[in-house]
Amino acid sequence: MSRKEKISDEIADIKQEIESYVQNKIDLTKLHVAEDLSKLTAGLAVRLLLFYIAFFVLLFLSMAAAYAIGSYTNNMVTGFIVVAGFYLLVGILFYLLRGILINRPIIKSFIHLFFPNYTKYEQ
Known part of the structure; x- marks a missing residue:
């Protein structure tokens, strides 16, 4: 075997190794994406189920x-107006504090989901 053939064989082996490495990196990335998406989907499903349960609990507690x-004031309309007013107040507070109560926790959860080693998110 000549020296040119040896070098040619070595280059072919290196090329095959690089192609194998790139393909393995692509497969690993696909697995990481699939894992992250499955965690996200499972988390959303659990939160959605808990939301429905909490909704019905809150609905019946509100009616009660x-x-x-209404029984205490001898006027059922007053009871429902007081409860509706309470929810209006809670809704206004939620709207005013939406950045702190909603936006920031959602952003943090996405950062921790996709970048588990990144812990310096403060804004």
Whole structure:
């Protein structure tokens, strides 16, 4: 075997190794994306289920509170107006504090999901 053939074989081997490495990196990236998406989907499903449960608990507790206030004041309409006013106040507070209560935790959870080693998010 001549020296040119040896070098040619070595170059072919290096090329094959590089192609194999690139393909393995692509496959690893696909696996990481699939893992992150499955975590995201599972987390959303759990949160959605908990939201539905909390919604119905809150609905029935609100109705019970409205009837209790209505019985206490001898006017059912007053009970429902007091409960509705409470929810209006909570809604206004949520709207005013949405950056702190909603936006920041969602951004942090996405950062921790996709970049688990990054812990310096403060804004």
